[in-house]
Amino acid sequence: MLERDRRTGRGTLAALVTVLVTVLALTGCTVGSAMDPHSEHSGDAPAGGDWSLPPAGATPDYQLGGAYEPAAEVGIVGRDRSADPAADAYSICYVNGFQTQPGELGSWDADLLLQHDGATVFDPDWPDEALLDTSTADRRERIAAQIIPWIEGCADDGFAAVEFDNLDSYTRSDDTLSLDDNLALATLFVDAAHGAGLAAGQKNAAEDAAALRDRAGFDFAVTEECAVFEECDVYTAVYGAHVIDIEYSDELPRSFAEMCADAESPASMVLRDRDLVTPDNPAYVFETCGA
Template sequence: MTAAALSGCATGPGGVTLPPAGAVPDYQLGGAYPPADGVGIVGRDRSAEPAEGAYSVCYVNGFQTQPGEREAWDDDLLLTDGDGVVFDPDWPDEALLDTSTAAGRDRIVAVLEPWIVGCAEAGFDAVEFDNLDSYTRSEGALSLDDNLALATALVTIAHGAGLAAGQKNAAEDAAVLRERAGFDFAVTEECAAYGECAAYADVYGEHVIDIEYTDQLPRPFEELCGSEDAPASMVLRDRDLLTPADPGYVFETC
């Protein structure tokens, strides 16, 4: 069974297949494993194969370097300040890409396009682009318009490859990312914990996939599931996104 044949899948602009509304998600960026019974949406890194029989979302770190892949980027495509390369303070092995010029963005796209096309060729149904909000960590060196221009190019490539394009986080920019870049759905982290789920739902309706983490729950997960604005597609995972073979693995659904 192909993911596109799953019931509940709608079609977005350009004929891409949207995630099945309300399907149970799993988020497997820390390592791929067979999804539990009833899981209909699976997110995996682009280095992994898509999940058989589920709607599969391919993870691409589109605005920062992925850990272990620094060599994929020319030094002059990394944002720098007086102290050197600028890193994400929460992920110190991820350098910010310099999206501030059209020429730089074109070169960034040249690196990312084969990754996006590779997701499609591997059999994924969609791609999510992480760190759309990297400009907020740039001390003013980057702007929303810079990242929006890059996002628009990436979404165009995704749609051309037959992939739906997912906005990752950046609740405050959801409306403009949808309207101007053309994103089809949202993948959110901790929108329930931060009270941001409605901001995504207002833009994407039922096509919001939320991952909550065990180390930052404001109240029991069962209560979050019962919240009025909780997305129908919501999962609780451990922060490191471990596999079932690892101590500390957590996977709970509403």
């Protein structure tokens, strides 16, 4: 659920941008149109799609720990796929697409769980989440067959978009999985989302943002702590205004007000407590840049 990979990938992205600028200069195209065709200047829906992008600059809330009535200023709400969407906001459905959800290990075929030295591989930060084995086309198709009904369920419930977590699971696989493996599965998920009328959101994995957008077809990004890790610009370079950032109150190197004022921070940013609890819990934190 939370940020796992803290690498920024700026060097790789900068090199890609440099090459792209050179090519576009020779062809007479503009960098803006190539890097951000889904920006606020190009309408609410990508060309050829019947899904809508998150409203640029809208105030978000992240409610994976439990659904509750959003504050009046909130325009974007992220909730788990087991919850109903928020009635009066752009609602994003959370799907753990590359690891098992806590409590759901038994619902997966054993051979779809990644094995290393005869043991199932678990996320070291989330020991109740096993990595799904994306290494072959057959396994990817079977994983997709289990997850695509969840995506379609998000659409049936009335969500506007779906975000896919743990895209970077390959980095925790002891080199058993690759980025290409996860991109291939991600493409199946994005196609299913678009087919169901949902926008598809990249969750975290800053260093892979360009590949996830260009090769898998993601439309926007949901990131955790991009201001803390100084990587927000990596996401906005790829997705423009369609980046939603959640910062957490227990790891702030500076005040949230300073983060909001930082020109590199996304306009859609919220401060939450680490466990994303509901307002009736004393640990609840919710602060917006407009506060």
